[in-house]
Amino acid sequence: MGLHNCYSVGLVSLVSGILIGKYLFASISPPRPKKSKRNASDISETDDEDYSDDSIASEYEVNSTSLNEVPGEVRMTLVVRQDLKMGKGKAAAQCSHATLALYKMITNPESEAYNEQMVKRWEYGNGQAKITLQVPNQEEMDMLYAQAISLGVNSYIVHDAGRTQIAAGSATVLGLGPAPKAVLDQITSDLKLY
Structure with missing residues (x-):
């Protein structure tokens, strides 16, 4: 072999x-706390189809402090599945879920993912840089997820609640980081911009 x-x-x-x-x-x-439902008047007709404020998550907390020694720009990467054909607003909402979840993981002192130094590099080094990429399907997303974990990069997969465009539980976005660009490039360098 x-x-x-x-x-x-x-x-x-x-x-x-x-x-x-x-x-x-x-x-x-x-159990997860129930979220309050929004009134229909809170959503305009044009964004109703593209918005979902609930998600289910797959997260794997890793100790990323070894990545503090890697020099260079720190960013967050958001990888959007293309086979789901989400609308732009829907994809933006899912990316927002991933961004917030990763930030909560890395800034929580009780989390394995806590890494104050990496957060400071990300926040103050280049303005919380984020890049959005595309992946063709869930199988390839799962491979990226595993590769990220093996490299010590915090990862979070958003699963949609299924209230609008796609089936409940569908993995929509893989969030990675914040981590050094050099490490993220080892995972995502073959992907195209979203």
Whole structure:
């Protein structure tokens, strides 16, 4: 078995383990608080189809402090699935969910993901830079997710609540970082801008 095949088998095993663990332990996670419903008057006719304010998440907290030694620009990367054909407003809402979730993870002192130094580099170094990329389908998104975790990059997958354009539970956006651009490029350099 060649090195490339060993890498592929290892990566698939990692993704499988993460996904199996997520589903096995989902039943023991604390209940999520219900969010208040918005009035119809809060949403204009033009953005009704593109907005969803609820999501379900897949997150994996990693200790990213080893990445503090990697020099250069720090950014967040948002990877949007193209096969879902989300409207622009819907994709923007899903990217916002991912951004906020990653920020909450990395700034929570009780989280494994807590990394004050990386947050400062991201916030003050270049204005909270974010880049939005596209991925063709969920399988490739899952591979990116596993690769990010293996490199020590905090990751978060947004799953839609299914109230508007797409089926409930659909993985819509993969959020990565904040992390050094050099490390994120190892994961996403083959992807096109969204």
